[in-house]
Amino acid sequence: MSHWAESYPLHRRDVAKTLLHAREDMLIITGLGSTNWDFTAAGDSPRTFPLWGAMGGAVSMGLGLALAQPDKRILVATGDGEMLMGIGSLATVAVQAPKNMSICVFDNERYGETGMQMTHTATVTDLALTAQGLGIKNAAVIKDESELKAELQAITHGDGPIFRVIKVRAEPLDFVLPSKDGVHLKNRFRAELLGPGAV
Numbered sequence: 001m002s003h004w005a006e007s008y009p010l011h012r013r014d015v016a017k018t019l020l021h022a023r024e025d026m027l028i029i030t031g032l033g034s035t036n037w038d039f040t041a042a043g044d045s046p047r048t049f050p051l052w053g054a055m056g057g058a059v060s061m062g063l064g065l066a067l068a069q070p071d072k073r074i075l076v077a078t079g080d081g082e083m084l085m086g087i088g089s090l091a092t093v094a095v096q097a098p099k100n101m102s103i104c105v106f107d108n109e110r111y112g113e114t115g116m117q118m119t120h121t122a123t124v125t126d127l128a129l130t131a132q133g134l135g136i137k138n139a140a141v142i143k144d145e146s147e148l149k150a151e152l153q154a155i156t157h158g159d160g161p162i163f164r165v166i167k168v169r170a171e172p173l174d175f176v177l178p179s180k181d182g183v184h185l186k187n188r189f190r191a192e193l194l195g196p197g198a199v
Protein backbone atom coordinates (compact mmCIF):
# COMPACT_ATOMS: atom_id res chain seq x y z
CA MET A 1 0.00 0.00 0.00
CA SER A 2 1.31 3.45 -0.93
CA HIS A 3 1.78 6.14 1.72
CA TRP A 4 3.21 8.66 -0.76
CA ALA A 5 0.05 10.73 -0.62
CA GLU A 6 1.05 11.91 2.85
CA SER A 7 3.84 13.95 1.25
CA TYR A 8 2.13 15.22 -1.92
CA PRO A 9 2.92 18.96 -2.28
CA LEU A 10 -0.60 20.29 -2.89
CA HIS A 11 -2.73 21.05 0.15
CA ARG A 12 -6.44 20.68 -0.57
CA ARG A 13 -7.48 23.87 1.24
CA ASP A 14 -5.06 25.88 -0.93
CA VAL A 15 -6.40 24.19 -4.08
CA ALA A 16 -9.96 25.15 -3.12
CA LYS A 17 -8.83 28.75 -2.51
CA THR A 18 -7.10 28.88 -5.90
CA LEU A 19 -10.18 27.54 -7.69
CA LEU A 20 -12.49 29.95 -5.85
CA HIS A 21 -10.24 32.87 -6.66
CA ALA A 22 -10.60 32.01 -10.36
CA ARG A 23 -14.31 31.12 -10.25
CA GLU A 24 -15.89 34.37 -11.58
CA ASP A 25 -19.59 33.38 -11.75
CA MET A 26 -18.94 29.64 -12.00
CA LEU A 27 -21.45 27.37 -10.26
CA ILE A 28 -19.80 24.78 -8.03
CA ILE A 29 -21.12 21.45 -6.76
CA THR A 30 -19.00 19.93 -3.99
CA GLY A 31 -19.11 16.26 -3.05
CA LEU A 32 -19.82 15.02 0.46
CA GLY A 33 -16.81 14.88 2.75
CA SER A 34 -13.68 16.95 2.54
CA THR A 35 -14.39 18.97 -0.61
CA ASN A 36 -17.44 20.39 1.22
CA TRP A 37 -15.25 21.47 4.11
CA ASP A 38 -12.53 22.81 1.76
CA PHE A 39 -14.87 25.08 -0.19
CA THR A 40 -16.66 26.23 2.94
CA ALA A 41 -13.32 27.06 4.58
CA ALA A 42 -12.23 28.94 1.45
CA GLY A 43 -15.44 31.00 1.32
CA ASP A 44 -19.04 29.83 1.34
CA SER A 45 -21.24 31.23 -1.42
CA PRO A 46 -24.82 30.82 -2.69
CA ARG A 47 -23.28 29.82 -6.04
CA THR A 48 -21.81 26.74 -4.34
CA PHE A 49 -24.03 23.75 -3.64
CA PRO A 50 -22.48 21.39 -1.08
CA LEU A 51 -23.84 17.85 -1.14
CA TRP A 52 -24.35 16.40 2.32
CA GLY A 53 -25.05 12.89 1.11
CA ALA A 54 -25.83 11.11 -2.15
CA MET A 55 -22.31 9.67 -2.29
CA GLY A 56 -21.53 9.08 -5.97
CA GLY A 57 -24.03 11.70 -7.13
CA ALA A 58 -21.92 14.85 -7.47
CA VAL A 59 -21.05 14.42 -11.15
CA SER A 60 -24.64 13.48 -12.06
CA MET A 61 -25.88 16.60 -10.32
CA GLY A 62 -23.30 18.74 -12.09
CA LEU A 63 -24.21 17.18 -15.43
CA GLY A 64 -27.90 17.96 -14.96
CA LEU A 65 -27.02 21.52 -14.09
CA ALA A 66 -24.66 21.87 -17.06
CA LEU A 67 -27.33 20.62 -19.47
CA ALA A 68 -30.06 22.80 -17.92
CA GLN A 69 -27.84 25.92 -17.84
CA PRO A 70 -25.71 25.77 -20.98
CA ASP A 71 -24.69 29.43 -20.67
CA LYS A 72 -23.25 28.96 -17.18
CA ARG A 73 -19.94 27.37 -16.28
CA ILE A 74 -20.19 24.38 -13.94
CA LEU A 75 -17.48 22.86 -11.75
CA VAL A 76 -17.87 19.64 -9.82
CA ALA A 77 -15.24 19.32 -7.08
CA THR A 78 -15.31 16.00 -5.31
CA GLY A 79 -13.23 13.34 -3.59
CA ASP A 80 -11.72 10.21 -5.12
CA GLY A 81 -13.93 7.95 -2.99
CA GLU A 82 -17.05 9.83 -4.05
CA MET A 83 -15.92 9.72 -7.68
CA LEU A 84 -15.20 5.99 -7.53
CA MET A 85 -18.70 5.37 -6.21
CA GLY A 86 -20.29 7.32 -9.09
CA ILE A 87 -17.76 6.32 -11.75
CA GLY A 88 -20.41 5.35 -14.32
CA SER A 89 -21.62 8.94 -14.38
CA LEU A 90 -18.45 9.86 -16.27
CA ALA A 91 -19.57 7.72 -19.21
CA THR A 92 -22.79 9.72 -19.37
CA VAL A 93 -20.84 12.98 -19.18
CA ALA A 94 -18.73 11.74 -22.09
CA VAL A 95 -21.81 10.90 -24.18
CA GLN A 96 -23.61 14.17 -23.36
CA ALA A 97 -20.34 16.13 -23.73
CA PRO A 98 -21.36 19.40 -22.03
CA LYS A 99 -18.94 22.12 -23.15
CA ASN A 100 -19.54 24.11 -19.97
CA MET A 101 -18.54 21.45 -17.44
CA SER A 102 -15.33 20.68 -15.57
CA ILE A 103 -14.74 18.03 -12.94
CA CYS A 104 -11.89 18.25 -10.42
CA VAL A 105 -11.28 15.23 -8.23
CA PHE A 106 -9.37 16.11 -5.07
CA ASP A 107 -7.48 12.82 -4.87
CA ASN A 108 -5.99 12.23 -1.41
CA GLU A 109 -6.15 8.46 -2.06
CA ARG A 110 -8.22 8.13 1.09
CA TYR A 111 -11.81 7.97 2.33
CA GLY A 112 -11.24 11.03 4.52
CA GLU A 113 -14.48 11.40 6.41
CA THR A 114 -14.69 7.80 7.55
CA GLY A 115 -11.14 7.55 8.91
CA MET A 116 -8.64 7.89 6.05
CA GLN A 117 -8.91 4.33 4.76
CA MET A 118 -7.00 3.95 1.48
CA THR A 119 -9.01 4.08 -1.72
CA HIS A 120 -8.24 2.28 -4.96
CA THR A 121 -6.21 5.26 -6.21
CA ALA A 122 -3.61 4.61 -3.47
CA THR A 123 -2.57 1.51 -5.39
CA VAL A 124 -3.37 0.81 -9.04
CA THR A 125 -6.40 2.85 -10.10
CA ASP A 126 -5.83 5.89 -12.33
CA LEU A 127 -8.97 8.04 -12.49
CA ALA A 128 -7.73 10.20 -15.39
CA LEU A 129 -7.09 7.12 -17.55
CA THR A 130 -10.47 5.77 -16.45
CA ALA A 131 -12.19 8.99 -17.55
CA GLN A 132 -10.41 8.80 -20.91
CA GLY A 133 -11.50 5.21 -21.34
CA LEU A 134 -15.07 6.22 -20.61
CA GLY A 135 -14.82 8.86 -23.34
CA ILE A 136 -13.72 12.10 -21.65
CA LYS A 137 -10.65 12.74 -23.77
CA ASN A 138 -9.59 15.93 -21.97
CA ALA A 139 -8.53 14.23 -18.76
CA ALA A 140 -5.24 14.68 -16.91
CA VAL A 141 -3.52 14.66 -13.53
CA ILE A 142 -2.32 17.77 -11.67
CA LYS A 143 0.45 17.15 -9.14
CA ASP A 144 1.84 20.51 -8.06
CA GLU A 145 1.18 24.22 -7.88
CA SER A 146 2.72 25.11 -11.23
CA GLU A 147 0.56 22.49 -12.98
CA LEU A 148 -2.51 23.77 -11.15
CA LYS A 149 -1.78 27.36 -12.23
CA ALA A 150 -1.21 26.21 -15.80
CA GLU A 151 -4.56 24.36 -15.82
CA LEU A 152 -6.73 27.07 -14.24
CA GLN A 153 -7.82 28.64 -17.50
CA ALA A 154 -8.85 25.25 -18.92
CA ILE A 155 -10.76 24.34 -15.75
CA THR A 156 -12.67 27.63 -15.67
CA HIS A 157 -13.10 28.38 -19.39
CA GLY A 158 -11.90 25.45 -21.51
CA ASP A 159 -14.03 23.39 -23.85
CA GLY A 160 -15.67 20.74 -21.70
CA PRO A 161 -16.07 18.19 -20.55
CA ILE A 162 -12.78 18.60 -18.72
CA PHE A 163 -11.64 16.12 -16.08
CA ARG A 164 -8.70 16.77 -13.77
CA VAL A 165 -7.41 14.60 -10.95
CA ILE A 166 -5.68 16.88 -8.46
CA LYS A 167 -3.34 14.86 -6.25
CA VAL A 168 -3.62 16.42 -2.79
CA ARG A 169 -1.84 15.56 0.44
CA ALA A 170 -3.57 13.01 2.63
CA GLU A 171 -3.87 15.12 5.77
CA PRO A 172 -6.43 15.24 8.55
CA LEU A 173 -7.99 18.72 8.77
CA ASP A 174 -10.59 20.46 10.92
CA PHE A 175 -14.18 20.16 9.75
CA VAL A 176 -15.52 23.47 8.41
CA LEU A 177 -19.15 22.60 7.87
CA PRO A 178 -21.59 24.32 5.53
CA SER A 179 -25.21 24.74 6.64
CA LYS A 180 -26.83 21.36 7.29
CA ASP A 181 -30.22 22.68 6.18
CA GLY A 182 -30.74 21.12 2.75
CA VAL A 183 -33.82 23.21 1.95
CA HIS A 184 -31.90 26.40 2.74
CA LEU A 185 -28.96 25.28 0.56
CA LYS A 186 -31.28 24.43 -2.33
CA ASN A 187 -33.27 27.64 -2.04
CA ARG A 188 -30.29 29.94 -1.84
CA PHE A 189 -28.75 28.23 -4.89
CA ARG A 190 -31.99 28.47 -6.91
CA ALA A 191 -32.53 32.11 -5.89
CA GLU A 192 -28.96 33.01 -6.87
CA LEU A 193 -29.27 31.25 -10.22
CA LEU A 194 -32.87 31.95 -11.22
CA GLY A 195 -33.89 34.93 -9.07
CA PRO A 196 -36.05 35.21 -5.93
CA GLY A 197 -39.19 34.04 -7.79
CA ALA A 198 -37.71 30.55 -8.16
CA VAL A 199 -38.00 29.79 -4.45
Ligand SMILES: Cc1ncc(C[n+]2csc(CCOP(=O)(O)OP(=O)(O)O)c2C)c(N)n1
Nearest residue numbers: 033034055079080081082110111112113114
Ligand atom coordinates in the same frame (compact mmCIF):
# COMPACT_ATOMS: atom_id res chain seq x y z
C1 LIG B 1 -23.55 5.40 0.01
C2 LIG B 1 -22.60 5.85 1.07
N1 LIG B 1 -21.61 5.03 1.47
C3 LIG B 1 -20.73 5.43 2.40
C4 LIG B 1 -20.85 6.66 2.99
C5 LIG B 1 -19.89 7.08 4.09
N2 LIG B 1 -18.94 8.06 3.62
C6 LIG B 1 -19.15 9.38 3.79
S1 LIG B 1 -17.88 10.30 3.23
C7 LIG B 1 -17.03 8.92 2.77
C8 LIG B 1 -15.65 9.00 2.18
C9 LIG B 1 -15.49 10.05 1.14
O1 LIG B 1 -14.23 9.86 0.57
P1 LIG B 1 -13.70 10.83 -0.55
O2 LIG B 1 -14.77 11.09 -1.54
O3 LIG B 1 -12.41 10.31 -1.07
O4 LIG B 1 -13.50 12.19 0.23
P2 LIG B 1 -12.29 12.78 1.06
O5 LIG B 1 -11.25 11.74 1.30
O6 LIG B 1 -11.80 13.87 0.20
O7 LIG B 1 -12.95 13.27 2.32
C10 LIG B 1 -17.75 7.76 3.05
C11 LIG B 1 -17.27 6.38 2.78
C12 LIG B 1 -21.91 7.49 2.55
N3 LIG B 1 -22.08 8.72 3.05
N4 LIG B 1 -22.77 7.07 1.61
